[in-house]
Amino acid sequence: MAVQKDKAAIREMIARRAEQEIESGYYVNLGIGMPTMVANYIHPEKEVVLQSENGLLGIGRSPYEHEVDPDLINAGKETVTASVGAAYCDSSESFAMIRGEHLDLAILGGMEVAENGDLANWMIPGKMIKGMGGAMDIVHGSKKVVIIMDHVNKHGDPKILKECKLPLTGKGVVDRIITDRAVMDVTDEGLKLVEIAEGWTVDEIKTQTEAELIISDELLKMPSSK
């Protein structure tokens, strides 16, 4: 078993690995929660435009206290700044950008992902439903959809399944899954293990993944957090 890292270190490791999905020149939508953290690790030499579905193309850094503008927030309702060269738009235009497949990449959180790329990340039956927000639109719009999440749930049960048990956010929409233990691609042949984190064996990952895994011939080591 791998050494148990603390939660913050695991989140940072996943966020840093997710950053590697971003290429210079990309337009990217980052979901609420852990995906938002990815912005902190974007390499300064990459030119990236972050889209916020509430109508901002070009999210900047967090404001200093004296810069806070109550009219300027991200989709997580946090106060932000706009980057140099940013553009504002209304919500229908913002989702036209998304639905029209103008975004290169979306990085979102997940509760369950199935081997065919089905994603569930918005509701748990029996619990109060808060709403899907923009997730159902975003999963169909981006050229590439990457899900970042823990490999197993807090009970240690797999979150990467043959079929999602929870109601779906989107059908066959996921391209890549990045977890604290592995990176997997949804391919026509099935779910392919392409990277594995230090301290885990392929057999361990197989046990922790309900979906059938194809092991890549060029299996890589996942970069560790530091």
Next chain:
Amino acid sequence: MKQIYSSFHEAVKDIKDHSTIMVGGFGLVGIPENLILALVESNVKHLTVISNNCGVDDWGLGLLLKNKQIDKMIGSYVGENKEFERQVLAGELEVELTPQGTLAEKIRAGGAGIPAFYTPAGVGTPIAEGKEVRTFNGKEYLLQEGLTADFSLVRAFRGDRHGNLVYNKTARNFNPMMAAAGAVTIAEVEELVEPGELEADAIHTPGIYVQGLIEGQQEKRIERYTVRKEA
């Protein structure tokens, strides 16, 4: 020239029980704060409210909710409001959750005279139940219908006496589409100016969509105050 109201009470006086109203804003940003407060005071009941969110417990649409004025809510995310949860579980409030981009487009379509459109969002999910699915170029889409309202309450940065509106930053959000989709649209503006003062090329909502305006001062509450430390 448009109706310029002298009080928020007067601005909402035609909104009666059982009206369908659209209310602009994303979270608490860009909401018509004073028009909502006036609606609470008017005590109209059995409203159907179309808005992306439903405010928080003590501000925005949360105030209408607390006062039990809403029968049905159409939105995309309502997770910031405990009273909302209580009323839904108690069967006092009907809720129709719609993906955010679909909601925006339903409102845009409604205001643009388009009765329905196909969108991929929601295919294969609970949202698709009872909806027509059609395949175009090998991809599945859901049929979604446009939305209109008896009244739209929007918030703009500046507006002129012709009803032309300009919004500020991310306070634009759902406001422009709602302005077009309301049979009667009332705009709460931070500053009311004379025609000609707004750059014609920079107007976000042309005045044809707006029936009445009122100037007001907003609190602009912040839901998630996020700052970096000064160096």
